[in-house]
Amino acid sequence: MRYLIPLGAFIVLVIFLAIGLKLDPKEVPSPLIDKPAPQFSLPQLHAPDKTFSPEQMKGKVWLLNVWASWCVSCRQEHVYLTEFARTGVVDVVGLNYKDEPEDGKQWLSQLGNPYVLSISDREGSAGLDWGVYGVPETFVIDKKGVIRHKQTGPVDPEVLQTVILPLVQKLNGEAS
Amino acid sequence: MKILLFLLVLFCHSSQAEIKVYDFKDPVLEQRYQGLTEELRCLVCQNQNIADSHAELAQDLRSKVYEMLNQGQSDAQIIEYMTNRYGDFVLYRPPLKSKTMILWLAPLLTVVLGGLGFWAVLRRRDQVQEHLTDAERQRIKDLLDRKSE
Numbered sequence: 001m002r003y004l005i006p007l008g009a010f011i012v013l014v015i016f017l018a019i020g021l022k023l024d025p026k027e028v029p030s031p032l033i034d035k036p037a038p039q040f041s042l043p044q045l046h047a048p049d050k051t052f053s054p055e056q057m058k059g060k061v062w063l064l065n066v067w068a069s070w071c072v073s074c075r076q077e078h079v080y081l082t083e084f085a086r087t088g089v090v091d092v093v094g095l096n097y098k099d100e101p102e103d104g105k106q107w108l109s110q111l112g113n114p115y116v117l118s119i120s121d122r123e124g125s126a127g128l129d130w131g132v133y134g135v136p137e138t139f140v141i142d143k144k145g146v147i148r149h150k151q152t153g154p155v156d157p158e159v160l161q162t163v164i165l166p167l168v169q170k171l172n173g174e175a176s
Numbered sequence: 177m178k179i180l181l182f183l184l185v186l187f188c189h190s191s192q193a194e195i196k197v198y199d200f201k202d203p204v205l206e207q208r209y210q211g212l213t214e215e216l217r218c219l220v221c222q223n224q225n226i227a228d229s230h231a232e233l234a235q236d237l238r239s240k241v242y243e244m245l246n247q248g249q250s251d252a253q254i255i256e257y258m259t260n261r262y263g264d265f266v267l268y269r270p271p272l273k274s275k276t277m278i279l280w281l282a283p284l285l286t287v288v289l290g291g292l293g294f295w296a297v298l299r300r301r302d303q304v305q306e307h308l309t310d311a312e313r314q315r316i317k318d319l320l321d322r323k324s325e
Contacts, residue, residue, distance in 0.1 A: 014302070031259065031260060031262070128261065
């Protein structure tokens with residue numbers, strides 16, 4: 001009995017620490033989930049005289065991938081993202097975040113371009129509205145223009161296959 | 177050795193990037209700017225507020241705070257703007273909600289539990305003294321008396 005209380009307290013402590021180890025403090029839940037995607041109108045990277053705004057994608061399920069040529073982990077996810085986009089299962093729009101358009105274009109021509117189009121957000125104003133804080137970030141937007149999921153940090157095959165793809169398929173089945 | 181130390185000090189200084197200082201015509205606005213940027217957390221380097229952080233995101237958020245203050249927006253509006261985008265996590269003092277209740281009550285709970293434990297230990301100690309038999313009491317008295325002789 002004498003040892004039961006300290007032992008119990010120790011076990012509780014171990015459980016809490018174990019949970020703490022599994023949590024990722026870098027992952028901040030976005031308040032934008034299930035909210036309408038913030039609107040913006042910004043020039044396209046490859047056609048600066050044309051603009052893009054999220055409203056144009058209404059009626060479609062699409063991904064917004066925030067990337068930059070200066071971002072190291074964007075390189076890491078780029079291969080997987082390109083492969084995923086090539087299957088044509090969903091349109092991926094790129095948001096070239098706080099980048100020089102020239103650098104961005106060169107990066108894409110070197111590594112391949114998975115995007116239906118990229119948007120040039122030089123000042124990071126759209127990024128601020130979308131709550132971007134750690135590039136790369138990937139948003140899933142449904143047919144009604146509502147953000148349904150956000151992945152902070154690079155996507156990998158596992159995330160794409162077990163999280164993004166099932167969600168996209170589910171959202172494709174929803175009415176617009 | 178001294179030269180080494182000197183070099184070290186020099187090095188430390190050069191590694192500190194500058195934080196852009198904003199000019200305010202109104203000292204009240206400047207005060208509010210200070211207060212707000214100290215209350216908002218930088219999401220990139222999470223243990224710093226945006227006033228201290230050199231991260232690019234912190235710079236952007238500082239300039240946003242500056243811009244909104246000059247537009248005449250209230251502190252509450254600026255805080256709302258930030259939490260709408262980044263959630264309660266940007267606030268160093270999260271609001272009291274059912275979700276954050278444990279966060280606010282945990283320190284109080286710890287003090288109360290600790291106090292109770294302390295009280296229990298003290299009480300047990302008192303009880304131990306009560307358990308002395310008369311013979312033991314006499315022995316203590318004898319020992320003490322012998323010492324004072």
